[in-house]
Amino acid sequence: MNILMVEDNESIVKGLVYMFNKNGMEIIHKSTVDSAIDYIGEKRDFEFVILDVGLPDGDGITLFKEYICDLDIPTIFLTANDDEESIVRALDYGAWDYITKPFSTKELIARINRIIRRTKKTEIITVGDISYDSDKMVVLKNGKEVELTSLELKIVGLMFFNIDKVVNRNIILDKIWEWTGNYVDDHTVTVYFKRIRQKLDTDIIKTVKGVGYRIDKE
Template sequence: MNILIIEDEPGIYNFLKEGLEEEGYNISIASDGIKGVEKFCQMYPDLVLLDWMLPGMQGIDVCKEIRKQDKETPILFLTAKDTVKETIEGLRAGANDYIKKPFSFEELLERIKIHFRNRQEDEILTLGEISLNKSSYQVLYGETEISFTQREFSLLEFLIRNKGKICTRNEIIDKVWNINFQYDTSVIDVFINSLRKKLNMDKENGYIKTVRGIGYIAND
C-alpha cells in the first residue's frame, strides 16, 4: 500500500515515514500543499495523511483539489485544530478522518488499517469481462478465476485504475515496481505478455493494447 504524507514539519514526516515503512507501507512525502496535489496526481496513492497548516496551499484546499481528481482515496487530516467548526469544514472538504496533534502512532496506525480494510472490502475493479477484487486478490474473467503472481496482479490493477489513459513504461516501473531510477523497462513487456496469455488476449483486440514506443493502455 502506498501512503502520501503531505506535511511540512521534518520531525513529523520523518517519524511517520520511519514508523510506517517498518509496518510495510510505501511512503512518499510532499512538504507543501502545491507539491502535495502534484504528487497525488502523479502517483494516486492508497491513502493520504494531510496536515492542515501548510505552505503554498492550505490543507483544506489541498483536500478539495484532491477530491476533484479522486473521490475514493481516504484522506486523514493531521492537525492541532480541534474545534467542531474546523472538524466539520474538513469533513465537508472530503476528508475521511481527523487526528489531533500530538497523536499516538499506534492510534494512527489503527486508523490507517481501518480505512484500508473498509476500502478493500468494497473495491472491485473492472475491465470489460475482467473483475479484480482487491480484498481477496482474486481475478475473474467472466466466471473463470485466473491465477496471477503478486506482480502480475499489481500490474493489472494499475492498468485498470488508469483505464483509458496511456501508461508509460517509466510510470509503470515507478508505480508497480517502485523503482524511481533508470531501469530496463523491457521487463514490463514480459509481464504484459504473461497477462495477455493468461487472459487469452491478443495484442490488437484485447483489453490491454500496446502504444508503440510509449507504453500500454487498458480499455473496455
C-alpha cells in the same frame, strides 16, 4: 501500500517513516501544497493520503477539495487541538477521519488499517444486533428494518461511520444545520439521541459526558 503524506513538520515525518515501513507502508512525503499538486498531477501511485490542515503555502483542506477528493482515495487529516472548524470542513468534503496533534504513531496506523478494512468490506456495518446499510440507508435490528426519520437515519449513519471514535456534539449540531437548514440547540441533540436509542432499543450509542457520543465496535 504507498501513502502520500503532505506535512511540513520534518520531525513528525521522520518519526513516522520507520514505523510505517515496519508495518508495510511506504511514505511519499511532500511538504507544501504546490509540491503535492505537482506530484498528484504526475503520478497516482498512492492508495492513501495523510494531509496536514495547515501548510506553509496554503490550506490542506482546499488541496483535498480541489485535487484529492474526486480521486476517491481515503484521507486522514492532521489538525491542531483547537481546530474544530477545519475538522468539520474536512469531514463535509469527504475526509474519512482526522487525528489531532500530538498523536500516537500506533493510533494513526490503527486508524489507517481500520479505514482500509472498511473500504474492502460491504457497506453494511454491524454492531451487536444493529446493522447500518449505507447503500440503502436503512437501519436493521436482528435483520428487521427499524423505522427512523430521514434525519435520524443521517445521525445514525454519522455515528456508524465514526465507529470507536467520539463524535463531538458541535459537529453533530453543524451536520444537522447542513442537512436541515434549521438551527438546533444542544438540548435538541439530546432529544434526538434519546429518540434514536428508544427506537433502536439498545445501548450501543454511548454518551461521553461534556463531549459527544460514541459507538464502540466491541
